[in-house]
Amino acid sequence: MRVFVLTLAALVLAASGQKHECERPCIAGDTRTCMYEFNIVEYHTLSRACYDCPNNLADCKREECVAADGVSRPLLTVNRQLPGPAIQVCEGDRVVVDVHNTQFSDTDTIHWHGQHMRSHQFYDGVPFVTQCPIMGSFRYDFPAATPGTHWWHSHSGLHRAEGVFGAFVVRQPEDPLLTAYEIDSPDHVIVLHDWMHKSAMDKFLGRHHSLLDDYASGILVNGKGRNSAAEFEGVKAVNTPLEVVTVTPGLRHRVRLVSATSLNCPIIVSVDGHRLTIVATDGAEIIPYTTDSLVIYSGERFDVVLEADQPVDNYWIRFNGLIDCGPFESVQGAILRYEGAPEEVPTATLQYDPTYPPGTVVNPLNSVDGENEVTMADLASLSPSTLPPEVDRQFYLGFDFSRVNNSLLYNTDLYPYNGVSAEWQVNTPQLNELNFVFPSAPPLSQPEGAIPRLCRYGEEVSSYCESDFCSCTYLLEVALGETVELVLVAEGQIGDENHPYHLHGNKFHVVAMGKLGSATTVQEVMELDAAGGITRKLQDAVEKDTVTIPDGGFTVVRFAADNPGWWLMHCHLTFHSEVGMAALLHVGGVEDLPPVPTGFPTCGDFMPEI
Ligand SMILES: *[C@@H]1O[C@H](CO)[C@@H](O)[C@H](O)[C@H]1NC(C)=O
Numbered sequence: 001m002r003v004f005v006l007t008l009a010a011l012v013l014a015a016s017g018q019k020h021e022c023e024r025p026c027i028a029g030d031t032r033t034c035m036y037e038f039n040i041v042e043y044h045t046l047s048r049a050c051y052d053c054p055n056n057l058a059d060c061k062r063e064e065c066v067a068a069d070g071v072s073r074p075l076l077t078v079n080r081q082l083p084g085p086a087i088q089v090c091e092g093d094r095v096v097v098d099v100h101n102t103q104f105s106d107t108d109t110i111h112w113h114g115q116h117m118r119s120h121q122f123y124d125g126v127p128f129v130t131q132c133p134i135m136g137s138f139r140y141d142f143p144a145a146t147p148g149t150h151w152w153h154s155h156s157g158l159h160r161a162e163g164v165f166g167a168f169v170v171r172q173p174e175d176p177l178l179t180a181y182e183i184d185s186p187d188h189v190i191v192l193h194d195w196m197h198k199s200a201m202d203k204f205l206g207r208h209h210s211l212l213d214d215y216a217s218g219i220l221v222n223g224k225g226r227n228s229a230a231e232f233e234g235v236k237a238v239n240t241p242l243e244v245v246t247v248t249p250g251l252r253h254r255v256r257l258v259s260a261t262s263l264n265c266p267i268i269v270s271v272d273g274h275r276l277t278i279v280a281t282d283g284a285e286i287i288p289y290t291t292d293s294l295v296i297y298s299g300e301r302f303d304v305v306l307e308a309d310q311p312v313d314n315y316w317i318r319f320n321g322l323i324d325c326g327p328f329e330s331v332q333g334a335i336l337r338y339e340g341a342p343e344e345v346p347t348a349t350l351q352y353d354p355t356y357p358p359g360t361v362v363n364p365l366n367s368v369d370g371e372n373e374v375t376m377a378d379l380a381s382l383s384p385s386t387l388p389p390e391v392d393r394q395f396y397l398g399f400d401f402s403r404v405n406n407s408l409l410y411n412t413d414l415y416p417y418n419g420v421s422a423e424w425q426v427n428t429p430q431l432n433e434l435n436f437v438f439p440s441a442p443p444l445s446q447p448e449g450a451i452p453r454l455c456r457y458g459e460e461v462s463s464y465c466e467s468d469f470c471s472c473t474y475l476l477e478v479a480l481g482e483t484v485e486l487v488l489v490a491e492g493q494i495g496d497e498n499h500p501y502h503l504h505g506n507k508f509h510v511v512a513m514g515k516l517g518s519a520t521t522v523q524e525v526m527e528l529d530a531a532g533g534i535t536r537k538l539q540d541a542v543e544k545d546t547v548t549i550p551d552g553g554f555t556v557v558r559f560a561a562d563n564p565g566w567w568l569m570h571c572h573l574t575f576h577s578e579v580g581m582a583a584l585l586h587v588g589g590v591e592d593l594p595p596v597p598t599g600f601p602t603c604g605d606f607m608p609e610i
């Protein structure tokens with residue numbers, strides 16, 4: 001069995017042309033140093049690299065041609081690719097990525113979403129938290145320690161939304177899921193992205209100054225797809241290439257899904273004529289669960305096994321977007337092509353459908369106990385675990401929009417929130433009624449520097465408020481080794497939005513998920529909890545690093561804070577996290593950390609006395 005798998009994987013590798021030497025079948029004892037060059041470059045879709053694309057489809061597939069969905073727009077890329085280069089390595093490999101920033105005036109950092117950077121805290125890639133933003137070049141150097149399906153992305157401003165992201169897969173020589181599939185091809189990694197037909201900065205500023213919506217114009221699958229918003233835009237969609245996933249009849253294939261969405265675009269994933277067996281999420285194995293569809297939120301990953309047990313043909317893999325992907329009916333298709341099927345598009349129609357396909361749905365949007373609905377708190381981890389009944393520390397974190405005089409948007413003297421008409425009022429995403437501000441120097445690598453606007457969980461913050469708008473570097477402090485529980489509440493007082501929560505440096509167990517109504521408050525959830533109304537799943541709870549919080553409800557997560565450092569936690573929607581729906585988890589002290597690497601760049605304010 002084992003030999004069979006390796007041979008197949010080797011064949012797949014050979015068939016797909018030039019690959020990085022580290023993209024290989026994993027064998028115990030064979031660990032390597034894997035080097036990558038990431039040039040961050042400002043770029044454009046349909047550039048001269050595309051020659052006569054989209055008129056000539058073959059031209060769209062040329063190297064450095066970013067065809068996307070055939071709409072012309074500026075973007076930011078790594079190596080003129082969308083998505084950027086995939087890193088596919090084996091557990092224990094040393095990953096060295098040289099990031100060269102060639103932007104005219106912007107800086108960058110890259111976060112390795114899913115790697116916990118244990119003993120390599122300095123490479124987590126959060127500007128002003130773990131490092132200074134990169135001006136020139138920076139070498140990331142860390143072991144591929146957490147196996148599974150992960151991804152990397154820019155953590156600076158809106159750069160992820162502009163195109164700086166890619167897959168990061170860590171395979172294992174002894175895969176605990178080995179009996180669940182026959183094929184695990186590097187080509188079966190699917191990175192999903194919501195796509196705008198303007199630069200993300202245009203959209204962000206337009207939205208924040210009430211001049212534009214914040215809706216997506218479509219979904220791309222590994223950077224490919226057709227323009228599903230053409231009708232809304234009054235144009236004719238051009239013919240751009242679709243992603244093709246080729247499968248071998250009769251075999252089971254491990255397909256790795258990554259959501260790199262930036263707006264709030266939960267995506268329903270389903271495959272015509274096939275069910276999906278979920279075997280892992282965010283790199284952690286689960287007891288396989290077979291479903292008809294699943295919903296994937298920004299930052300999440302799902303590994304699914306797809307059995308090619310249907311007649312040889314072409315089938316749609318469907319991606320239907322919700323919330324911000326709803327108004328312009330964002331739908332995308334990839335072709336599931338059986339070997340031997342004609343090189344054609346499936347005959348079934350592909351049109352937007354925001355309802356779940358018949359049968360079960362895993363990870364449904366803003367619902368926890370509907371019929372045929374299975375949440376992350378319902379599934380079970382493949383590796384058994386029993387959590388202690390008590391925790392050392394508990395934090396309540398409320399996510400919501402607030403009607404406040406956010407100083408980025410309003411001027412209390414000239415145009416306060418309540419002084420403009422309703423259509424000019426925009427609400428501010430906040431965490432515990434605060435907006436997170438980054439320190440001016442990274443506390444991890446410059447521990448001697450003070451954090452100017454530091455505020456701690458549970459402490460008075462009024463000194464950081466102007467009018468009704470409060471902003472500070474919000475800190476949750478825990479001692480090394482303490483067990484922590486986070487009660488994440490999506491209050492939902494305004495709108496019907498969920499928030500995908502992401503914690504750096506750790507996985508957590510999803511021990512409860514619930515919904516109180518279309519809106520709730522932290523207070524209400526606390527009372528429910530005090531009355532014994534929130535049962536924790538302490539046995540075999542699924543481990544994740546990104547999880548949705550249902551609107552008007554809560555998600556409870558637990559973990560052992562055994563990784564010292566400064567870890568950002570935030571809503572994974574770019575437009576929310578970038579205005580401060582975030583906080584910092586500080587675990588342990590400076591004595592628990594490795595020494596700052598020699599020559600590590602420094603930064604900070606320059607404000608001499610006068
Ligand atoms: C905003 O500022 C104005 C002017 O100071 C004040 O009247 C108002 O209460 C504040 N808050 C909101 C939500 O408008």
Ligand SMILES: [Cu+2]
Nearest residue numbers: 499571573576
């Ligand atoms: Cu959010």
